[in-house]
Every structure is written in C-alpha cells, then in structure tokens.
Amino acid sequence: xxxxxxxxxxxxxxxxxxxxxxxxxxxxxxxxxxxxxxxxxxxxxxxxxxxxxxxxxxxxxxxxxxxxxxxxxxxxxxxxxxxxxxxxxxxxxxxx
Numbered sequence: 001x002x003x004x005x006x007x008x009x010x011x012x013x014x015x016x017x018x019x020x021x022x023x024x025x026x027x028x029x030x031x032x033x034x035x036x037x038x039x040x041x042x043x044x045x046x047x048x049x050x051x052x053x054x055x056x057x058x059x060x061x062x063x064x065x066x067x068x069x070x071x072x073x074x075x076x077x078x079x080x081x082x083x084x085x086x087x088x089x090x091x092x093x094x095x096x
Contacts, residue, residue, distance in 0.1 A: 005017070020073060026081075049073040
C-alpha cells in the first residue's frame with residue numbers, strides 16, 4: 001500500500017508521523033488498498049483530516065474534524081475502517 005501524507009498550514013512532528021504510521025499498519029489486514037492519501041489541515045482553530053483510499057474498483061473517503069490533529073485523524077480513520085469492513089463484506093457476500 002502506497003501512502004501519501006499532505007499537510008496544509010503546518011509541518012507535522014515526527015511523533016505525529018510515527019503515530020499515524022503505527023495506526024495505518026492495522027489497515028494492512030484489508031489488503032485491497034492500492035493507495036492511501038492522508039490530508040491533514042489546520043483551518044483556524046479546527047483541525048481537519050481526510051483519508052482517501054483508492055482500491056481497485058472503488059475510492060473510499062473519510063473525513064474528521066477536532067481541535068486536536070491526531071484526534072481528527074482518528075475520527076477519519078475509524079470512518080474509513082468501517083467503510084472498508086462494509087466493502088469487504090459486500091465483496092465476500094457476492095462471491096458466495
């Protein structure tokens with residue numbers, strides 16, 4: 001899985017990058033993600049995160065907002081994980 005991290009209006013700390021990398025390791029169990037784009041943005045007092053997962057035949061997008069950038073990432077991550085589970089169920093149910 002190729003991962004691209006884009007930040008807007010700030011430079012991410014090494015600790016933030018490490019926490020994100022650790023969390024992304026859990027997405028490998030889905031195995032169908034070709035490319036994952038992470039966009040982190042400071043918008044005034046609100047921090048925004050957007051995760052775009054490009055699969056073979058579909059693109060899944062999840063967004064999160066919070067006052068903390070890592071929490072915004074976690075919100076988007078949980079949404080994406082849920083979408084991936086639903087996608088996997090849909091794919092496996094069609095093959096039964």
